[in-house]
Amino acid sequence: MEMWYDLISQYGYVSIFFLLTLGIIGLPIPDEVLMTYLGYVTSIGKLNFFMTVFSGVCGSIAGISISYLIGIKLGEPFIRKYGAKLFIKEKTVERTKKLFHKFGAYMLFVCYFIPGVRHVAAYLAGITGYKYRLFALFAYSGSVVWVLFFVTLGNRLGSNWEIIYGFTQKYLHHMLFFLITVIVIAIMIYLLYCRRKGGTTREL
Incomplete structure (x- = not known):
């Protein structure tokens, strides 16, 4: 981490x-730890909070966009051949495929909070031919929430960021994944309700 x-x-x-660009692409950069530390640095005035969040969001958007373009242009053979060099494991690819099958495009929002999966999700979105507009909607909004959450966490924790982070890291991803899953399901139910209501109205 000192480097x-x-x-x-x-x-x-x-x-x-x-750092955030390379971390999203797949290099072994501890993204959450890094952002929590950055939040701490903003709390002591060495970095500006909003510029830190802005830089982090731009970096993560750049990284996930590059991964998406690689998925479109080079397809699954690229992941199969070079995935290990990007620290992407075969079991992570299969796990992400199952999550995509279950949650669809919403997975691009949730993936940031699941270590390993966020490095694969954009590749698979490109490979499976997700429209850029749909990809950008969920992937970029997820980036904002992800960066803002961890930088704010570090900012609020202050000098205790590292001690408390060691505790929260054990449970944080499970809690966030559960919470976001509930939100996604609620949105899907709402959209389905609106669609059916609109159909009923047209029939009348």
Whole structure:
């Protein structure tokens, strides 16, 4: 972690952008730990909170967009051949496929909060031919929520960020995944209700 901290100290927001970009693509960068630390740094005034969030969001959007384009242009053979070099395991690919089958495009929003899966989701979205508009809607909004959450967490925890993070990390992903799943299901039910109501109205 010290290497990442040194980069941030020297290059500031530019390094945040590139670290988050590379982390989303698949390099072994501890994204949540990094963002929580960044939140702490904003709490002591060494970084601006809004610029930190903005840099992180831009970086994660860039990373997930690159992954999506690779999926479109190079397809699944690329993941099969080079996935290991990007630290993407075969079982993670299969797990993500199952989650996509279950949640559809909503998975692009939820994936940020599931370690490993977020590195694969955009590749699979490109491979399976998701329209860019649909991809961007869920992937980019998820990026904003993800970055804002962890930077805010670190900002609120202050100097206790590392101690408390060690505790919350054990349960956080399960809690967030459950919460987001409930929200997604509620949205799907609402949209289905609106569609059926609209159909009934036209019949009348």
